[in-house]
Amino acid sequence: MKFGKITAAVFMAVAAVGITAATAHGSPAVATEQSVAALNGVTVSPVDKTITWAVDGGKFEIAADGAAVLLKSADGATVDQVSLRQEIAGLPIAVTPEISQDGRSVKLAASMAPQDSAKLSNVAELKDISAYDRFMYQTQKNLPGIVIGGLLGTLFPFLWLVTIPAGMFLGGYVMGGEEFREAVVAYLTGQP
Secondary structure, eight states: OOHHHHHHHHHHHHHHHHHHHHHHTTSOOOOOOOOEEOGGGEEEETTTTEEEEEOSSSEEEEOTTSSEEEEEOTTSOEEEEEESEEEETTEEEEEEEEEOTTSSEEEEEEEOOHHHHHHTTTTTOOOOOOHHHHHHHHHHHTHHHHHHHHHHHTTSGGGHHHHHHHHHHHHHHHHHTHHHHHHHHHHHTTOO
16 A cells, blocks of 8 residues: 555544544543554554654655655655645644654654634544445435436336346446446445
8 A cells, every 4th residue: 555545544534533532522632542553564643643654665754845754765766755734624734744863764743723623523423334325325316317217127018027127227327327336236235
């Protein structure tokens, strides 16, 4: 996986959960140190809202404009980068990098203005979206295509058990595309 994608995603999740835990109850967040070692030398600390990344080959550097942390290979080519300016729900987060002396690890710390962290209290509610929910959403969104496809399927009266459902699926697929197909397949195969 790419350095920037993993770091940005984990960073935003840690920041959102940590900041919202403090603001949702109106008191400082009380958490235990639960650093989690993840893939490729990444350690996440929800307590101090940091991500530490260590590499065996290559080095971390700050970009010339100071807007990103670069991961460079042994020959000096930029392998990947992560921006030091992030957003959660449209609210800015400052990322402070701390690169080790040998350049083999970087620690990214999150900080957010108190008024912005207060706005996140409503954003932090998580919702479980199941295959059924996605299927119903796609069905409602693509209902005209499904109805037209079903009506076209009635043109073959002796094969209605096959042509009506096939016409409905094709009509929904024509209107909704790959998202519709994936929602139907996930629902029919019992995926979570």
